[in-house]
Amino acid sequence: MKFICSQKVLASGIGTVQKAISSKSNLPILKGILLEAYNDKLKLVGTDLEIGIENYIEAEIIEEGSLVLSARILGDIVRKLPDDNIEIEVKDNNKTIIRCKNSEFTLLGQNPEDFPDLPEVEEDYEYTISQDLLKNMIRQTVFATAIDETRPILMGVLMKLEPETINMVALDGYRLALREASIKSDFEGKAVIPAKTLNEINRLLSEEEGQEVRIYITDKHILFNMNNTKVVSRLLEGEFINYKQIIPTDYKSRLNVNTKELLNSIERASLLAKEGKNNLVKFSVRDEELTITSNAEIGNVLESVNIDLEGNDLDIGFNSKYFIDALKIIDSEQIQLEFTTNVSPCIIKPTDNENYTYLILPVRIVE
């Protein structure tokens, strides 16, 4: 194998596939990047067996071939090389020469035949979505997945594809985040995608408008295809919770409030709530005013926020973290909070659209 390519392009490609590589892997081959030089393209591949990332870059292929090189060392070297052409040449026994201007590295590569194949996902029934929309949908749901491993299915986000809509839902037993979007497609399907995969996808997605990602789903895998980068991931197995029956459709109190003002007040109240054990903040919902209080050994806090209330007064307690998480990712200036009783869930929705629903369970207040 022998090829020449630009330092900047190669560094960026390595950065992309490195996201799939775990430095903690026990198999040395999985700490490597597979380089394949064929048909005037260089393909880079990294995988931890759960997720695999392929990146295609422009290169002048002088001799076709393939090789595996340590991702960490190759990445460190290429990032430190000057902005110029890099030549990579493989000699006998995977001995590899990297040349760039006044630098020459000789590295011992590994046998490309030992590198695992990524799962094959047929690219036929595709679902196309804009990258910035998917990025937003991930950001607005993935934080609500479960961290602890007692119910593995909750460590992923359910993606439900229906004709003309796409839904993403995450829940962890204390809160639920549901994001819906309209989209044109005939394809139906669903998949529970590990949070880890979505976090990596999120980093690869562009925020620029007009860029698309194509999604392909099989029973066990999902493939995201973004121009020169493909990500394939294992799916979580099992049935997702029937989330629709958890979300109340009725309410006894509904209030309108400014998102940023409410977030700031809860963040300040949580400074003392954190000092206690359970992050508890108390809401007193009254006509025109929501007061938020928190008590700790070192002191207490009282915050008041202007609201617009329809329905009953209410006193209710929450873990402030769950409120802060949600308010941080809501883009709308105004939100609605809906309550039924102080032991039933609170629903948060943007005032200006129906795209997003967030549910939080209250904490029982001991008087």
Added chain:
Amino acid sequence: MKFICSQKVLASGIGTVQKAISSKSNLPILKGILLEAYNDKLKLVGTDLEIGIENYIEAEIIEEGSLVLSARILGDIVRKLPDDNIEIEVKDNNKTIIRCKNSEFTLLGQNPEDFPDLPEVEEDYEYTISQDLLKNMIRQTVFATAIDETRPILMGVLMKLEPETINMVALDGYRLALREASIKSDFEGKAVIPAKTLNEINRLLSEEEGQEVRIYITDKHILFNMNNTKVVSRLLEGEFINYKQIIPTDYKSRLNVNTKELLNSIERASLLAKEGKNNLVKFSVRDEELTITSNAEIGNVLESVNIDLEGNDLDIGFNSKYFIDALKIIDSEQIQLEFTTNVSPCIIKPTDNENYTYLILPVRIVE
């Protein structure tokens, strides 16, 4: 005590004195900030008994008095409050009310009489230096202080004040950094200042030209006075090493090289040197070319750098870290390296001035 001041100003003042406060302190009072409201000024004080920082801020004093509040909690609260006026009022038993717009915090303070006094340093024999020069001198020496505690005196930087010159020197047994500057003053004195103090001073010094800092030295303490902020620190006790006799005055080989090119080459070579045990890079000094090589199990590297050599060829080994540390803080585009033999120190100097001398001991190369 009762006063009103701006949120931004108070947040900045807390940020300044917090640098002296250690969250690991065993004495609860040392985790606090002393607030003293007298004569239309609010004084904030933080200390860990090694270093103390005072900051004076503008405030409308309604009732004089003093108080100690937890630095962490007060800092978190004030930073999160809106950009508006903050009122702080102390009631009975150090109970403190903090009000700002729609927020009201009640905190339990501590008795200001329990707060330790900072050491008194008479502000008479002063030495004045511009803040940006002192900042540079700290940056160019402090990294060469010793980390390990076997010789405590080496954990500080010697500051030597002579009429018209100021010198700062640090050394750790493997390398030495000496920075000299001309300055107008009649004052003479010397002090070994702990590296930790200098790192905090560095953060407080302004990079803007025209700002000055006044320095006062006693047997055991040093005081830095910068406008509204005073820093007082304990000094390290004992005699500093006679560094002048360590620095060779003669050489057998001298070369001129571009600082940035040499730094980049050594950084790349060190990527493999790091994989070995001792960061070893080898220099081969020849006419017009310096080659830098490094070997590790995984491979090897050869870097070449254009030089301008006067004197003998030489092969010599170094710990790459010591070279990288020095080249990073030298501002000059071109430097000179001076060698005598491959077991005697290398001297690095800027080509365009005499302000800075850096010495590195070589590593013996086993052939």
